[in-house]
Amino acid sequence: MDPDEQFKTPLFDAMVTLAESRKISFHTPGHKSGKGISTRFRKFVGPKIFSIDLTTLDEVDSLHKPRGVIKEAQELAARAYGADRSYFLVNGTTGGNHAMILAACNPGDKILVTRNAHKSVIAGAILSGAQPIFFRPTIDTRLKLTLNITFEEARTAIDTHPEAKILFLTSPNYYGLCADMERIIPYAHDRGLIVLVDEAHGPHLRFHKSLPRSAVEIGADLCVQSTHKIIGGMTQASMLHARSGRIDFPMLRNVLRFVQTTSPSYILMASLDLARMQMATEGEKxxxxxxxxxxxxxxxxxxxxxxxxxxxxxxxxxxxxxxxxxxxxxxxxxxxxxxxxxxxxxxxxxxxxxxxxxxxxxxxxxxxxxxxxxxxxxxxxxxxVGKSSPVETPDIEVLNFENEALATPREAFFADHHYIAMDDAADEISSEIVTVYPPGVPVLVPGERITKETIDYLKRSLKLGGTVDGLDETNQFIGVVKRGSLPIPGSRSF
Ligand SMILES: Cc1ncc(COP(=O)(O)O)c(C=O)c1O
Missing domain, CATH: 3.90.1150.10 (Aspartate Aminotransferase, domain 1)
Incomplete structure (x- = not known):
């Protein structure tokens, strides 16, 4: 990385120049540099922000076909992060996870996924038709936490499933714990796997020597980071970093066009340009x-x-x-x-x-x-302390979610389904991604058999004040595949 060039902010500079030129706009956005915005909004945030709420114009380049300042800004990001290519994302790491899986997997491909994955990873499997094979990090019953994947756990998963084509890791997890990527990534590559990493919580790692190394530096083929979660990106602004060799870049670019809006926010993209500059030039301090x-x-x-x-x-x-x-x-x-x-x-x-x-x-x-x-x-x-009786907590082991998968997430998601009372759902097949928020790790994935233990866990989490996503609005009914509606083409019978 050339430290001097990292002071540049080509996209932001072009946006400011265009805004200051005060061109007459007969294009989107309809508020026309804020002249048509609601007065309350303008009074609260000030007028300037609207002048850089731009659309795809020659002066500020195109996210989906970058040839000018966005291309330059993404190249600076790639060099700052040690990647061969970097892509700006305007739909968060959610969109990045969808894109990584769609770019790397064909329908039916087996993808080894750590169970601490965000629900966007399951959605990626539904969209692509890839078949996830979950493996689990150890639970530390003393710390009451799911740890991250050790080399031995990854090696066992890889050796047990030689048919898998992709390895998907989430590192760091929400609590900052990292998978042993230094050993896992070379092992996975030696066995022909493509390695994808959800690094939503790690856009800062690259910039301080006391922090764990970042995925792309270690050799991951693709990784996504929520720049907005930890450093200076605006909410929704993320980056996808890629290394050449195993990834089909034209396919990746195509997929990014599918999963992202055709009207990307320049404010979000500028925040990525500036956040990269800030980290590369003064991140360590x-x-x-x-x-x-x-x-x-x-x-x-x-x-x-x-x-x-x-x-x-x-x-x-x-x-x-x-x-x-x-x-x-x-x-x-x-x-x-x-x-x-x-x-x-x-x-x-x-x-x-x-x-x-x-x-x-x-x-x-x-x-x-x-x-x-x-x-x-x-x-x-x-x-x-010492005054209340011990808190009633969910059984930590249940977090291990050893559910039996009877259909792929895509098969179950598209099968006929209906909502039934949670108490009647044991032994049925989930049609939903059911997640306890936070931390947003799926408890049930479409296609998995619902157990009584899982239902008890969901009920206890709700009782304690947790939010469960994937139930109906009353939190009493759960989506299940209608009996008789599987097999659908390509699925096993149910
Ligand atoms: C591990 C992980 N991956 C992905 C996401 C989604 O990221 P974003 O909010 O940038 O779409 C989250 C959000 O909490 C997350 O924790």
Whole structure:
């Protein structure tokens, strides 16, 4: 990476130049540089943002056929991230996951997927007709967390399924824990697999030596990062990075045209151009401060009776900008601690589950914000520790979701289905992706047999305050494949 060239922001510069030229617009967007926007909106955000809400014009290039400043901006991103090609995404890592799977898989291809995958990965399998074979990370019952994939777990999955064509990893996971990609990726490549990585939580990794290495640096064929989640991208702005060799680039470009809007937001794309520039030119310094803030907060939280925040001593190298705080000793589920922080202290955390709250510390945080968090946690802990009875938590092992797959996600998704009461659903086949939010890891995938244990887990999560996606609006009914509607072409009978 040439540090000097990384100061350039070709897309943003072209947008500013075009906005300042004040050309008369007879094209979209209809608000015409803000002149037609609602007054309330303009008053709140100011007028300038609308002048760069542009559309595909020669001066600012085309996302789907880049030949000018977007091409240049994507090339700078590729060099900053150590990729052969980088692509700007305007539908988040969700769109990137769809694109990676569609580009790498043909219908019927077997794809080894870690079960900590986001539901967009299952949607990718439904869209492409690929057949996922799930394998599971270990659950640490002490930390009450799903860890990430070890080399041995990946090797067993690869050796057991020599027919698989693709390996799909999610690393880091929500809690900052990484798969052992340094060993897994070369092993998978030696056995002819294409390696795809959902690196939604890792757009910063490349820019600080104390953080785990990023997937594309290690050799992943494709990886997607939510620039908007961790660094300076606007919400929805992500990047897809690619290495040449195993990926058909024309196919990838085609697929990106399918899964993304023909009217990409220039504001989102400019935020990618600027976020890359910021990270490449001052990322190390900014992340140094972020890591320091996070590590200080971790050690202060660990001195508060009733709270625990794991570090490298427990889990080895991980993304230590994340703080996963175990709250079970307070007798409260994480969901409730999160609500107390919000309503009483004006503090919003990234997510809560039954056992933890998860705090993202980023380049946008200040010491004062972390002080407030630690002091609020100190008060909540003092009020609750030793006073309440132990929190009723879902059985952590159920998170292992060893469901039997009776049809592919695509077969079950397109089969006739209906909603039935959850209590009657044991032994039926799910037609939905059912996910407990957060962290958004699928509990059921279309085609899987629903078990009583899974239903109990969903009910307990709801009772504790979790959000379950994939049920009906009342949270009492679940989508199942109608009996007799499978086989559909190519499926086994049901
Ligand atoms: C691991 C993982 N992958 C993908 C996504 C989807 O990313 P995006 O919101 O950028 O579409 C998420 C969102 O939480 C995620 O946690």
């Amino acid at each position: 900014l992340l140094e401060k972020t890591i320091q803030l996070s590590q200080e907060a971790r050690s202060r939280i660990n001195k508060i009776p009733g709270l625990f925040c794991f570090g490298e001593e427990q889990v080895g190298p991980f993304d230590m900008t994340k703080l996963t705080i175990t709250v079970t000793a307070l007798g409260l589920p994480g969901y409730q601690v999160s609500r107390i922080l919000n309503s009483r202290y004006n503090i919003q955390v990234e997510m809560a589950d039954a056992f933890h709250i998860l705090v993202i510390v980023s380049i946008g945080d200040r010491k004062d914000d972390l002080n407030k968090l630690v002091e609020a946690l100190r008060e909540i802990a003092a009020e609750n």
